[in-house]
Amino acid sequence: MIKISNVSKNLEKFRLKDISLELPPGYIYGLVGENGAGKTTLLHLLMGLYTADEGDIEIDGMTYEDNEKEIHNMTGVVLAEDIFDNAMNAESNGRLYGKYYSGFDEEMYFKYLENFEVNRKVRLKKLSRGQKLKCQFAFAIACNPKLLILDEPTANFDPEFRDNFWSIIQQFVSDGEKSVVIATHLTDDLDRMADYLVYMENGKIHYSGNMENFRESYRILSGESYKIKLTDKSRLIHIEEKKYGAKALVRHRKGRTYDDSLEVTYPSVEEFMYYYSKREGKNEHERYS
Amino acid sequence: MNMKDIVKEYFENWTVGRFSKMRLNESSTFLIVYMWVMYMFNVMDVLDTQINRREALMGLVMLTSGTLVYFSMIQHPLQHEKIFYLCPMNHEERKKYIWNTYFFRCAAHIILFTVGTVIMMPFSSFKPLMYPVILLNNVVISMIVPINNKTEKGYCYILFLVLTTVLSNMAAIEVLADSKNSDMWMQIILICVLIFITLPLMIGFSKHIRRKLNEAVDYETNGVRQ
Incomplete structure (x- = not known):
């Protein structure tokens, strides 16, 4: 079309x-x-x-x-x-x-x-x-x-x-x-x-x-900050740390498993936009692109 | 789009709603209001003599037709709504439509002015040179496309054109109202103003008319109707 x-x-x-x-x-x-x-x-x-x-x-x-x-x-x-x-x-x-x-x-x-x-x-x-x-x-x-x-x-x-x-x-x-x-x-x-x-x-x-x-490509991880940070850095898009834990958007691959203590959910479009727009290196990337 | 549709659209587009967009601080609206106020003062002051009563009537006819033409310009701006550019038409069809509506609008304005001039005739003295002056000035006003932005090219042209045509017409009416004197010098001056000022200004302004019409053909170059 x-x-x-x-x-x-x-x-x-x-x-x-x-x-x-x-x-x-x-x-x-x-x-x-x-x-x-x-x-x-x-x-x-x-x-x-x-x-x-x-x-x-x-x-x-x-x-x-x-x-x-x-x-x-x-x-x-x-x-x-x-x-x-x-x-x-x-x-x-x-x-x-x-x-x-x-x-x-x-x-x-x-x-x-x-x-x-x-x-x-x-x-x-x-x-x-x-x-x-x-x-x-x-x-x-x-x-x-x-x-x-x-x-x-x-x-x-x-x-x-x-x-x-x-x-x-x-x-x-x-x-x-x-x-x-x-x-x-x-x-x-x-x-x-x-x-x-x-x-x-x-x-x-x-x-x-x-x-x-889209739902297969990303996940939202919630749980303790250090456990989220143990995931592959290249897959971590953005992590937001709070007083009692952290939440992060990661790139997902079929069959990939995560720490049992982490809550793993599909991102909503809003969550995806929120975390993706705050991703690390965004500004540098934009500056040089 | 045939001529019948253009005529129909012209009359459909006369809506009360668009009058609210008139702003008193806009120079053109201000000029019209100013002329009406001056006219009213003039009438109150001079209705005692035969000549001035005649002049007052002619002025009224002239001002009325001028005001109607001005309203018509407000009701039918060159810029179109966004939906116009989304309608199934190609560039050439839009161009043809915009130029045809412009020509129709000019013709409508000239007719309005001519009706005014014909109504004026029985009140005026016989000075045949003055009618072509008034007619040509009215043709010039009818062809004007509004340029409201002071920084836009052509703004000076429009300013001088409106001033010279309006002043010339006012002077011509005064000459026509006076049946006792021939006012030959005044008639010669008005003809010279027409030939050496108004017409060259109009020729200069015509390229801006062409530009404005061509800009209105596409959304990217057109300032959408506000």
């Missing part, structure tokens, strides 16, 4: 460096990283809003250079910022921009708005942030896309709607041909729902792989 090869992008104060990724269709891809890691820049490249300085991006075998219209026609987008005209209501925005999409279903759009309890006659600037996002989401789904790109959509959703959101997303990818790329800071959702994880830091991808591989 998505193939990114050696893509770089220079912005005024930020650089996306040599990104390569291959994402097959039919899955939910979680894109995570600290603020300023480059998630939004990468998504802007995927949406065709930015042009890569180097490298190629292919979506469903097409490039923006040759098939911009076709790619946009098969892509639905939900962004944390306002993308619609705030001076108009949800109905007018839908009618105005929906006509460009060959698959736009106006009835479906109105039905989703009703289900999401968004008043389609009220100007968007009078709606809450969450309602504006629901409006974007309804529009994106009503365009019948093959690819959904979502940048921080869930942060402003109430918990009840978040469940509804994820069930729509799961239904969306259920035919095995459609994909979802979602950047979020709410990593609990990704633990439950994502099939694939991409972790970014300072404009680079540091981890990409399916969730099973």
